[in-house]
Amino acid sequence: MATKSVAVPIAVPLATPERSQWQMAIERFRAHRPAVIGLFVLVMLSLLCAAAPLVSPYDPDRTRLLELYEPPSLTHPFGTDDLGRDLATRILYGGRVSLSVGLLAVTVAVSIGTLVGVLAGYYGRWIDSLLMRFVDMMYSFPRLFLLILFGVFFKGMTIGVIVIVLGLLSWMTTSRLVRATFLSLKNREFVEAARCIGASDRRIIVRHILPNSLAPIIVAATLGVAAAIIAESTLSFLGLGIQPPTPSWGNMLNHATTDMAKAPWIAIFPGFFIFLAVVSINFIGDGLRDALDPRHVVHPSR
């Protein structure tokens, strides 16, 4: 590791301290101030949600009939909802659901996308045309429409189902990125060299080519988490996603349209946390793009 130690031993030649690609990427990321702030906000938010029972004295599901629609106060910082539940507490517990759904859905999406991208890009020919036509088709449906259809099939979704469904509907960007890397690299000399010394397809794919698509995958996955959080909250807001009483940032806004006139805080606060998480993640994604691949521009897909 390079250090800033002043005492340079005589044996070391006058070379710049060696820095790996990743160290340079970290430095570039740290120079991107919004991304660093975004990372800080997101980490704090996740910790608060994870430690919800320690942070809040209230039970998220306990209804209090004498405290319906209380405006924000010292005892209830974000007020109470239509059943007298403490909104701040439900936001913390809802954050657990919304943040993990976003993260897990993207994990599913990236796994599928990588597999499809590898198959299409490495094996090419009819597999490639078939898979890419399928991708085109998936892009031709508005994602929320399909999500709603699935919501109707399952009559609302559990966390597990929504993770899988979101994953199944969001892998296309990753598959195109991975495919592009494979197309541009599979005929290069280093791949040919590996094949000459008897490396298997599997080894060439996993060890030689795939690592090169890591940077765009990381950026796309980060932006994907933000998109997944918005998708889940929209679906839950419409009433077909995560079902109450389990709180999610989306379904807490379920009744917001009717309650908005007398209790605007019910509409304002949960939505603000969706926004806070999404804007932080988008900034992180932006910083990662600058850090990992300064020349690459991905169209943010939502």
Add this chain to the structure above:
Amino acid sequence: MGRYVVRRLLQALPLLFAISVASFAILKATPGGPLAAYEGNPDFTEADRVRLEHAFGLDRPLPIQYLSWLGSFLTLDWGYSFSSHQPVLTLIGERLPNTLYLMGTVFVVVLLLAIPIGVLTAVRQYSIFDHVVTGTTFTFLSTPTFWLGLLLIILFGLQLRWLPLGGMATLGAPFEIGDRLRHLVLPVATIALVQLGSHVRYLRASMLETIGQDYMRTARAKGLAERVVVMRHALKNAAIPLVTVVALDVPELFVGALVTEQIFGWPGMGRLFWDAATRSDYPVLQGILVVSSTLIVLANLLADVMYGYLDPRIRFS
């Protein structure tokens, strides 16, 4: 050019075929199938089910069912809504213009704002204007559409009482342009503010790249006014890729319309889709799915053709 357009059209056909198969398959896979509406009805016996399945041809092989479905779809026989028993085509025909009216207005507003903002942020890169605008659009880009809609209603509808809370026009009032426009402001702002960000960012990046090109220096060296250099030489080239970006955002426009129509009680296709979903009204869901995805494919096709027209290099590759 003609050959290029024909080639693009032919390439879109397999895609449309795949979309039709998928739409058919999605609804075949629904639990209970098309007769789900009868589930749980005590008077609906097993014999009734068999009889109805035979009457509707649901006992025939899948490919045959698909072909007969496709045949009636192409002849504009889209079946009847389970809940209102009206023809699906009539229902969609009533609602689609309202959605296109909303989406079209958003489309125009976004482009009218995005182009000057994108150009200015690029020309004055790293100025205060650039930082403020880039920051603001990025913020809106991260805002959930439905939350932004709610906030706008709370602020401009409930608190300030400047604008109506929803609907397309004041109920019972005679047609009046001003009234229509007032109802349009909040729904359009909701979708446009979220969409604006991606266009501005794209155009800014594209302009910055173009500004660095050699022909820009040539244009300046000829003694052209800076205005002409920016608007004629830079913007014209930088805006070409925007055609594709705009087309890619059409699905997003449909999603935005669905959410916005829901919040503002806008009688459009998105709201129809939502209502059909809550009633498991599969024929309507299927019709809307096919209409929206066909429009998306056509938008992409149009973008490809325009791109080929604007950038002749594309046509010959």
